[in-house]
Amino acid sequence: MILGVHDGHDAGAVLIDGDRIFAVNEERLNRIKKYRGFPELSVRKVLEMASATPEDVDVIAIAGIFRRQKRLLELEENLRAIFGRDFKRKVIFVEHHLAHSASAYYTSGWRGALAVSIDAAGDGLSSSIYIARDGEMVRIAQSTYIDSLGDFYASVTELLGFRPMRHEGKVMSLAAYGRPRYDLSAIIELNGLSFDNHLKVIGVEATKKLAEFFGYPLESAKRIADEMKRGNLDGKLQRKAIEIAASAQAHLEKLIEELGVNLRDKGLPVAYSGGVAQNVKANAVLRKLVGDDNLWVFPAMDDAGLAFGAAVFVKAQMERLDGRWRPFKLEHVYLGPAYSREEVEGFLKGKGLEYEEVSDVPSFVADALMEGKLVGFFQGPMEFGPRALGNRSILADPGDESVKERLNVALRRDVFQPFAPSLLWEKAGEYLEDLNGTPNEFMTMSYKASEDFRREAPAVVHVDGTTRPQAVREDVNPVYYRIIKEFHKKTGIGAVLNTSFNMHGEPIVCSPEDALRTFRKARLDVLVVEGFAVWEKKRT
Known part of the structure; x- marks a missing residue:
């Protein structure tokens, strides 16, 4: 029995018991949206769903490498409370982007694929590309957390008065109401299979630089966003916000298209995950390049799916050691709690x-x-x-x-x-x-x-x-x-x-x-x- 755990924002747990999979995110149980922290309720719930006890768990696959002492000690204390003093014997850590990419590859049903992960940041990286064959994954490209396509889009989200790392979908939706006006190639570009962030800053510092680039009043952004939420899309600043959204979306699609051309040349289908994979318009651009049946986007593509990725990665490695690994296709995601x-x-x-x-x-x-x-x-x-x-x-x-x-x-x-x-x-x-x-x-x-x-x-x-x-x-x-x-x-x-x-x-x-x-x-x-x-x- 393998338990996947993600301790962070979008915390959750996944339990794999042979062919049975149980999965839930902490927010659904504690009712705190995108909960950040240890998923105690989720761990206990998946064990309950499987009629299992903590002693039945053979491996605890933790998504993400913990570098801060305080967080790691808190994680260990939480695991000890459930699994007892010898919990460390069961723990295996799986790097953030490896977990993302694994979630896509090991659920795609393909023996060979390109496993792609793009998000804002995790364990120092913002993207990774693997060649995956016969259950083995070999990284061939990556981008650091500075050269982050996901952070670029998150910064635009913040610039327009929405919550970064949560409301990027609103920017994508808003983009449809206007036309792109700005060329953003001076902000971020593709470099082979990686990205180059020419701003050389991320987070709120990038948001400030984008405000200067666009000449957009950052101090008024939330008020403008609130007006757009209520349906006012015709004011001067609202139209500017829509043009910025359209430009950011167009640039994202352009970069994904360029990446897709380079991926297509590898001659393998693409298994895709990570926060940027939530952008369904950019996904459609990639789909048209590689083909409808050659693109698989993992359904829980954001960090809510990391526990799943960590668990299936460990499961696959164990099966490879025993010569038992076979491709697996995820047919549905009805994996959570049910009520009679x-x-x-x-x-x-x-x-x-x-x-x-x-x-x-x-x-x-x-x-x-x-x-x-x-x-x-x-x-x-x-x-x-x-x-x-x-x-x-x-x-x-x-x-x-x-x-x-x-x-x-x-x-x-x-x-x-x-x-x-x-x-x-x-x-x-x-x-x-x-x-x-x-x-x-x-x-x-x-x-x-x-x-x-x-x-x-x-x-x-x-x-x-x-x-x-x-x-x-x-x-x-x-x-x-x-x-x-x-x-x-x-x-x-x-x-x-x-x-x-x-x-x-x-x-x-x-x-x-x-x-x-x-x-x-x-x-x-x-x-x-x-x-x-x-x-x-x-x-x-």
Whole structure:
């Protein structure tokens, strides 16, 4: 039994027991978004899910090399509290970017690949590229934390008044509302398989230099961002902010394209992870270069996936020693906590709610969506990673564009951010204009929406005509697939709007209690949890 642990921001734990994988991030359990620290609740939860004890764990794979004495001593004390005085006999540390790259390679299903990791920084590096063959990974390129593509984008995020290392997706969304005006090649460039940061500073110092470069009022950035969040995109400074976002996004895509050309020449498929891999528009550029079926983006690509990477790396090395290593393809990420119908019904009793057991969940949910209802949907094991994929989701009718405003108000979202669809696997070729291979199942890729899809499902198409879909297979998530299938039968639209089941700024719900709290806070119309339909008050 191998336990992966990430002690840091986006802390979490993963337990691998043969073919069984259990995974959860601390934020889902302690309800502190992007929690930084030791994932005690996560460690105990994955052990509980596996019906295991600390004594059953053979190896503790720690993601990241600890260089600060205080942090290392705290980590050791936390491990000792769970695993006892001899815990050090089980510990193996796995370097940050090796864990990122391993998470992608060892879940890709490929025997040979280029394993790529790009983020802001970790263990002194900001990117790494490995040639991976037969389970072995050999690093062939890297960038230091100074030459960081991820930090460049984080600094732009901070410049525009958003939170760096958290709100980069807002910059990507905002970029679609304008055109790039600035040439940023003087800021950061590609150098072979590495990056060169010409500013020679990172973090807040880089943000200050970018403010000078763009002539942007850093002291007013948060106020301008707050106005854009509420929908004011037309003021002079707002338009400038949008041009900066568009320029940063265009430059990121340009660098990823240049890197993609150099990677393509290696003749291997690309397994990709790290914080920059969250940028679905840049991922689409890379996909078009190497081919749809030659790019795999690990679904938990940010630091929330590091525990997974550390665990699968150690597992692979042990299998290589025994001559047992074989390629493994990750088919789904429903790896988190689940709750039985009995547990759910016991929880619902005495809560002052009206609820009833639903005999045909797909038909019930499809009817509710047709009636314009916002549905909180909760079933089975929670998703691992940043995306809700039908087990902890809020669903709505994608054909009703007005639903976007309702959801933005209900969830307190920024109005310029798009919503995404979950669509039937067999409809992907019809709905995605630039699909040239296997559809994406994890919302890690942007596509150009077809004319038919733009017309049928305007609520899940961004202003630039792109969409970030989850293609749903019946054999992977049968109930969710059948909801979309029923909705298709009733409306002709083979997709639903799917946004994560959480208030803006909060973690995705994990437990029925979390779901009920968010259901009430957002004032959703109905909550469907493990086959029970729940209403806040008596229906009229």
